[in-house]
Amino acid sequence: MLFSALRRRGALAALSATVLAAAFAASAPVHAQDKSRIKVGISVGNAEQIFEVVKKVAARDGLTIDVVVFNDYQLPNAALSAGDLDANAFQHQPFLDNQIKSRGFDLVSAGLTVTAPLGFYSRKIKSIDALPDGASVGIQNDPSNGNRSLLLLQAAGLITLKPEAVKNNTATPLDVVTNPKKLKLVALDAAQLPRSLDDLTIASINNDYAEKSGLSFNKDAVIKESAKSPYANLIAVRRADKDAPWARKLVAAYQSAEVRQFIETKFNGALIPAF
The missing domain is CATH 3.40.190.10 (Periplasmic binding protein-like II)
Incomplete structure (x- = not known):
């Protein structure tokens, strides 16, 4: 009789566990x-x-x-x-x-x-050699793409950045140490840069926004990032x-x-x- 009672309790416990598991599975999100x-x-x-x-x-x-x-x-x-x-x-x-x-x-x-x-584009010049002194230069205002644009300007010989900022990939306009052409760096949201080309001399534009604006990296970019970026x-x-x-x-x-x-x-x- 004691064995039967224990067996019934075990069965009830197993049934309860099964019901609870089923309820949890039904309420849990699909993995x-x-x-x-x-x-x-x-x-x-x-x-x-x-x-x-x-x-x-x-x-x-x-x-x-x-x-x-x-x-x-x-x-x-x-x-x-x-x-x-x-x-x-x-x-x-x-x-x-x-x-x-x-x-x-x-x-x-x-x-x-x-x-x-990445490329710099312009509606005012056809070659970076024609970039005038005091030109307005658009770059992205987010840290990673802004840094990337400044590195590209340095690679083109237009500015020099603090070595530590280059090493750490943290360059901002505040890290510019030489700027012989006295370029005016204008930081804007990446999506705004194509629409601001008429107001800027050149602007760094990410490939997707450039393509959407009808700009060709191969044909229109006046500064081009290396393919080994x-x-x-x-x-x-x-x-x-x-x-x-x-x-x-x-x-x-x-x-x-x-x-x-x-x-x-x-x-x-x-x-x-x-x-």
Whole structure:
């Protein structure tokens, strides 16, 4: 009789555990690893064309990609961190590092995409040799791209920066130590720079915004960053999702031979596969 009672108690305990586990499973969110459809944030311009090919490749591997296009570099990481996106593909590692430091995002790189050489553009001059003294020069106001633009101006021999700022990739206009042409550095939001070209002599414009504005890196840039730039763009995800099957499928789709061929054929050196 005692054995029967213990057996009934054990059965009831097991049943209760099963019910609780089922209830928890029903209320818990579907784990990211179970996803076959994801949202990926990208910036306007050439990324939209590239992801049309990425989507086709991913679909063959059972992954559906919904693309969300942003016009502002400050929004995609916030959306990813908040869970409104599963991944984004618009930034290089220095930009992501700065966002993590300043905004506390727990985001990581899942894989590399393209290197987009930075260029300075102008509606007033055709060659950097024609840059006049006192010219107004637009650069990005975010730390990573602003630093990148100043390094490009230094590489062109137009300014000299403090060695420590160059070493640490932290250059700002305050780190300019020589400026023989007395250039006026104007820091603006990256998206504003193409629209400000009429008011500036030259402006540093990221590749995606340049393409969207009808500017060609190969034809129109008066200063060009080397193709060996360390600023390779990447696919970012939340840290917990880095090894999820869908994340691996996304990276594999982007780094496929089909996407590589499209980039090399379509952009002719203005974008360079980083994988």
